[in-house]
Amino acid sequence: MKIGILGTGVVGNTIGSKLIESGHEVKMGSRTANNEKAAAWVNANGANASHGTFSDAAAFGEIIFNATKGEISIAALELSDEKNLNGKVLIDIANPLDFSNGFPPTLSVCNTNSLGEIIQKTFPQLKVVKALNTINCGLMLNPMGLKGKHDLFICGNDAEAKSKVTALLQSFGWKNIHDLGDITNARATEMLLPVWVRLYGKFHTAHFNFHIVK
Amino acid sequence: MKIGILGTGVVGNTIGSKLIESGHEVKMGSRTANNEKAAAWVNANGANASHGTFSDAAAFGEIIFNATKGEISIAALELSDEKNLNGKVLIDIANPLDFSNGFPPTLSVCNTNSLGEIIQKTFPQLKVVKALNTINCGLMLNPMGLKGKHDLFICGNDAEAKSKVTALLQSFGWKNIHDLGDITNARATEMLLPVWVRLYGKFHTAHFNFHIVK
Numbered sequence: 001m002k003i004g005i006l007g008t009g010v011v012g013n014t015i016g017s018k019l020i021e022s023g024h025e026v027k028m029g030s031r032t033a034n035n036e037k038a039a040a041w042v043n044a045n046g047a048n049a050s051h052g053t054f055s056d057a058a059a060f061g062e063i064i065f066n067a068t069k070g071e072i073s074i075a076a077l078e079l080s081d082e083k084n085l086n087g088k089v090l091i092d093i094a095n096p097l098d099f100s101n102g103f104p105p106t107l108s109v110c111n112t113n114s115l116g117e118i119i120q121k122t123f124p125q126l127k128v129v130k131a132l133n134t135i136n137c138g139l140m141l142n143p144m145g146l147k148g149k150h151d152l153f154i155c156g157n158d159a160e161a162k163s164k165v166t167a168l169l170q171s172f173g174w175k176n177i178h179d180l181g182d183i184t185n186a187r188a189t190e191m192l193l194p195v196w197v198r199l200y201g202k203f204h205t206a207h208f209n210f211h212i213v214k
Numbered sequence: 215m216k217i218g219i220l221g222t223g224v225v226g227n228t229i230g231s232k233l234i235e236s237g238h239e240v241k242m243g244s245r246t247a248n249n250e251k252a253a254a255w256v257n258a259n260g261a262n263a264s265h266g267t268f269s270d271a272a273a274f275g276e277i278i279f280n281a282t283k284g285e286i287s288i289a290a291l292e293l294s295d296e297k298n299l300n301g302k303v304l305i306d307i308a309n310p311l312d313f314s315n316g317f318p319p320t321l322s323v324c325n326t327n328s329l330g331e332i333i334q335k336t337f338p339q340l341k342v343v344k345a346l347n348t349i350n351c352g353l354m355l356n357p358m359g360l361k362g363k364h365d366l367f368i369c370g371n372d373a374e375a376k377s378k379v380t381a382l383l384q385s386f387g388w389k390n391i392h393d394l395g396d397i398t399n400a401r402a403t404e405m406l407l408p409v410w411v412r413l414y415g416k417f418h419t420a421h422f423n424f425h426i427v428k
Contacts, residue, residue: 106325110325111321147427148427178416181412185412191406191408192405192406194401195367208426210425211424211425211427212413212422213422214419
């Protein structure tokens with residue numbers, strides 16, 4: 001599948017490489033067409049890897065990953081050009097973390113709104129699926145990296161988009177995927193971050209996830 | 215141990231009965247000394263069960279459980295009389311849930327504040343330990359009710375109070391208890407509720423909990 005990734009940080013790099021490994025074609029996008037980090041990632045990942053602007057990556061992908069920081073997600077999507085986004089599936093893995101008062105971060109939006117909803121409202125014809133935002137990038141497409149069962153939450157307004165994302169996630173080994181409903185439920189999964197960041201601070205590792213035990 | 219419970223609802227009833235079963239003496243408190251639900255609970259639970267006002271229950275307990283709804287917790291604690299609270303350990307199991315716009319509820323306070331912190335600030339000499347607020351009352355003192363490992367979070371400013379609460383919880387079978395630090399970390403555990411209530415809505419049961427998988 002052709003996949004666009006917005007963002008050239010460790011999250012974009014990690015999931016991008018994993019997607020390439022699994023046979024997908026990936027274009028990584030950033031503000032500029034000649035981003036050095038993106039170029040280095042392309043060099044390391046072979047012929048199915050390419051890079052360009054946010055707009056190039058959005059135009060390229062059948063599915064687009066928002067792997068930007070929450071604080072710049074809307075700007076990155078605006079630079080992607082709405083015409084490249086309309087009708088596409090966006091997997092929003094970002095969180096509205098606010099580190100301005102240090103660690104642990106607060107959320108810049110929560111409770112009665114969420115980053116997922118803001119993206120969906122700003123780009124009404126984009127099919128936003130919130131997913132993977134509750135785990136570290138090293139586990140996002142590598143669920144077998146943890147011993148034992150663990151769980152993932154998705155939500156979004158478009159059932160077909162959620163099916164497509166679920167199939168992609170299952171292809172990477174995800175089993176316990178809980179569809180929480182429409183995109184307003186991104187409030188709930190983004191609000192898992194406050195406990196996640198504290199556990200990260202306590203465990204000194206991001207290599208963990210939640211499993212729902214019944 | 216002598217334990218006071220503030221609140222006569224299903225939460226207070228359930229944990230009260232479990233404490234009695236385990237040999238503790240429990241006084242359940244409410245606004246009035248002649249609360250019918252509290253009287254019925256006493257009748258059902260034998261000689262170690264008693265009831266009275268919030269103030270009576272607070273004066274009685276070495277440890278006090280706040281089993282009131284979040285929206286009336288401060289009022290219930292004020293009626294308990296600060297002199298009955300000072301120096302005591304309060305296990306705050308309440309959540310600041312706001313159902314005014316239906317289900318799922320939002321939180322009336324979150325992100326940069328929490329019910330746990332508000333209680334601690336209002337009653338500075340009370341030793342508030344936030345705990346058990348992330349699970350249904352049927353599991354609070356009955357962790358073996360679920361198959362498999364699952365986890366609990368506690369936080370609070372007073373190390374000795376947390377040790378005392380941890381020992382009490384361990385006596386009921388809790389094993390994976392994560393101390394997140396001071397009472398400001400109640401923000402994180404209260405912010406687990408938005409995902410908890412959605413899972414409750416989806417599963418049609420409250421009989422589940424989170425396990426952290428590493």
